Amino acid sequence: MLTLSVLQRQNLKARAHPLKPTVMIGSAGLTPTVLREISCALKSHELIKVRVMNEDRDARVVILEKICTQLSAVAVQHIGKILVVYQPQEDVPEKKPTQHKGKPLSKKQLSSR
Numbered sequence: 597m598l599t600l601s602v603l604q605r606q607n608l609k610a611r612a613h614p615l616k617p618t619v620m621i622g623s624a625g626l627t628p629t630v631l632r633e634i635s636c637a638l639k640s641h642e643l644i645k646v647r648v649m650n651e652d653r654d655a656r657v658v659i660l661e662k663i664c665t666q667l668s669a670v671a672v673q674h675i676g677k678i679l680v681v682y683q684p685q686e687d688v689p690e691k692k693p694t695q696h697k698g699k700p701l702s703k704k705q706l707s708s709r
Contacts, residue, residue: 597681598670599653608672608682609680615645617644617645617689618644618646619633619649620647620649621649623649626659629676631666634646634667634681635657635667638683639685642682642684643682644679644681645678645679646663646679646680646681647676648677648678648679650677657674658677659697660681662674663679666681667681669683672681
């Protein structure tokens with residue numbers, strides 16, 4: 597499981613503040629489908645908010661721990677029914693620009709892109 601320094605946690609909290617919850621966990625709890633949706637959201641956004649529709653705080657803590665352990669993520673914040681989860685993205689190698697066959701593009705063609 598990942599660990600964050602105090603400064604990293606503060607920066608992530610600041611980044612998460614304007615976000616709206618991406619995933620909502622209903623009365624069925626943390627099902628494999630919901631976990632897969634959280635995984636997809638983390639892969640595309642890296643930092644997400646999850647709303648848990650459960651009144652029991654201990655149950656929300658257990659859900660947060662399960663999410664973090666099963667997805668190799670880290671809990672940033674847990675306030676009320678909102679969980680903030682962070683999973684650093686793996687470095688994706690940049691694609692090399694492809695060469696156009698034929699004559700090179702003019703300045704006008706390049707500016708229209």
